[in-house]
Amino acid sequence: MKNKIEITKKQIRVNSRQLAVRKPTWLKVKYTVNDDFREMREIVREHNLHTVCEEARCPNQGECWRRRVATLMILGDTCTRNCRFCAVGNGKLLPPDPQEPIKVGKAVRLMGLKYAVITSVTRDDLPDGGANHWAQTIREIRRQNPGCKVEVLVPDFKGNSDALDTVLAEKPDVFGHNLETIERLYPKARPQADYRQSLAVLEYAKKSGAITKTGIMVGLGESDDEITDLLENARSVGCDICTAGQYLQPTKEHLPVDRYVTPEKFKHIEEEGLKMGFRAVLAGPLVRSSYHAEELL
């Protein structure tokens, strides 16, 4: 009898451990490729470009690329920061490729994008944080693709207003900068970033007349009330658009998932954000900051 009870307890322990790591069904995605997907991949490889879709192991890559939508990532594939949730690598940094803006413009043309979303790694090693490279890239996209809208998802440039001015002078159609998570989790999740500085970046862009956008991940250890506080903080600096999605641990070296937020809870985040005055909010388990960006604008 004693043995039987012990086995049962063990089973409970095993079962609860399995429950803790098992992904809920709403996060399961079917990854299939079609000719458009293959062509997108060829364009990226041929021009020696990078996409956040691949580098960040985005779960939507199949869906987006089959629809010929991708987010190009400039300034290389190596980041100077070490955010504990991000799959983008760090290591030996290369100087920016001076041809990259032209290649990005061409890739946007070949992909047939009418709405280009561009992001970059953080380049704290560069005196301007890569701002001039950013500006050239926006100009090249527009030069080679008249009428194409450009959404940028930029790093914080360490709060450097000259760098921000350089990007803002190109008048991107949407200026995005992600808060990523709540203030309390910054030391753990984004040790080299500063929540208040990121809010200040969004505020600066808003005051310069840009449409601003931010994105967050949930499931890193925040409470529901802390999500509400973050949304309020973002609104207090005039942020227009917000996205929220489930954090997924890219590798065992990254922060573990603290909880899987239900689709119903994401719906609640959307409603809450809209009530606060955001012009648009997209929240869902698989939402990423560039997901359905054109429709969101």
Ligand code: SF4
């Ligand atoms: S959601 Fe964004 S990052 Fe993910 S695959 Fe789509 S375009 Fe790429």
